[in-house]
Amino acid sequence: MRFDIMTLFDREVSDFLHTSILGRAIKNGLFEVKCHNIRDYTEDKQKRVDDAPYGGGMGMVMQAAPIRNCFDHILSEMPGKKPHVIYMTPKGKRFTQTRAKKLLKHENIVILCGHYEGVDQRILDAIVDEEISVGDYVLTGGELPAMIVVDTVARMIEGVLSDPVCYKDESIYSGLLEHPHYSRPEVFEGVKVPDILLSGHHANIEAWRKEQALAITKQRRPDLYRAYLRKEQRKAEKIKAEKLRIQKEKFLARQAKRKAAREAAMAEGKEES
Numbered sequence: 001m002r003f004d005i006m007t008l009f010d011r012e013v014s015d016f017l018h019t020s021i022l023g024r025a026i027k028n029g030l031f032e033v034k035c036h037n038i039r040d041y042t043e044d045k046q047k048r049v050d051d052a053p054y055g056g057g058m059g060m061v062m063q064a065a066p067i068r069n070c071f072d073h074i075l076s077e078m079p080g081k082k083p084h085v086i087y088m089t090p091k092g093k094r095f096t097q098t099r100a101k102k103l104l105k106h107e108n109i110v111i112l113c114g115h116y117e118g119v120d121q122r123i124l125d126a127i128v129d130e131e132i133s134v135g136d137y138v139l140t141g142g143e144l145p146a147m148i149v150v151d152t153v154a155r156m157i158e159g160v161l162s163d164p165v166c167y168k169d170e171s172i173y174s175g176l177l178e179h180p181h182y183s184r185p186e187v188f189e190g191v192k193v194p195d196i197l198l199s200g201h202h203a204n205i206e207a208w209r210k211e212q213a214l215a216i217t218k219q220r221r222p223d224l225y226r227a228y229l230r231k232e233q234r235k236a237e238k239i240k241a242e243k244l245r246i247q248k249e250k251f252l253a254r255q256a257k258r259k260a261a262r263e264a265a266m267a268e269g270k271e272e273s
Contacts, residue, residue: 001106001157002032003150004074004083006067007113008049010035013143017150025160033150034074038062041069050116059117067112067123074110083108085129086149087119088142092131095145097173099132100152111149113142175228177217179209 007013014035018026026033039047043065050060074083084106093099103109112119112128124131134145155161182193196208218225 001104001154002034002078002108003154004108004110005033005035005113005146005150006038006070006074006110007035007143007146008038008115008141009113009143010037013113013147016147021160022151022154025154025157028159030159031154031157034077036070036074038066038070041073042066043069053117057117061117062115062119064120064123064126067119068126071110071127078108081108083110085110085112085127087112087114087124087128087131088134088145088149089114089118089131090133090136090138092133095132095134095149095152097152100149101156103149103153104156109153111142111146113146115141174213175224175231176213177221177224179212179216 005013014033017023017033017035022033025031038049042049042063048063049066050062053059053061071085075081084103086109088111112124132145132149134148139145158164182197186193186198194208196204199205214225217228
């Protein structure tokens, strides 16, 4: 998988994404990150990439041409491939773990980081496949949101983390907020680790963690809690339907076997007569 990030701050973004867990994964060839400075693709002698908005108003608007040139350069490095292009903006759809999992299916993702007052709409209409927001707030640029998207998606790539359990049991991914964590020492400032975690009884520990996760989610994110209950209900209904289907198939098979036995007996009786 490859991420290409179009930004005005390529070094800063690259430095962050090439550190710690993601940095090791990139070094081991599990995925690629390439950051492109949009200023390198402007035809302006002063390296300007923005201009005043038509119609007036505050702020400056990022121009279409440098972004187009940068994007065309990226395409030249992957001939015959069509990357999935994301524009980070407060106007986009809210980024979620579910959306991150869907982005995993793309081999190549290009992320455009806006700055100033915004980006010329014409280039957005020309190259962007979807707009994503990381929350209902405004930042000075799209770099932080872009790094959030890369981090969230990349850590689910096979081999980036030591085991899929490392992210599947975490908050949000499982549908619930995560249970509390404790480490040494056993007593800190008079507060002791819950006895259940010291019991060594793994089944009871897992049950306790599930109870804690349910309680925390219900209290802090009732929307997630309701969604989780609906999901579990659908799962239970699906299991019930599958059991009924299997029971029906077995019943019909027994009926067919009995019918075949009766017919065979009748045929045998006729032959004897």
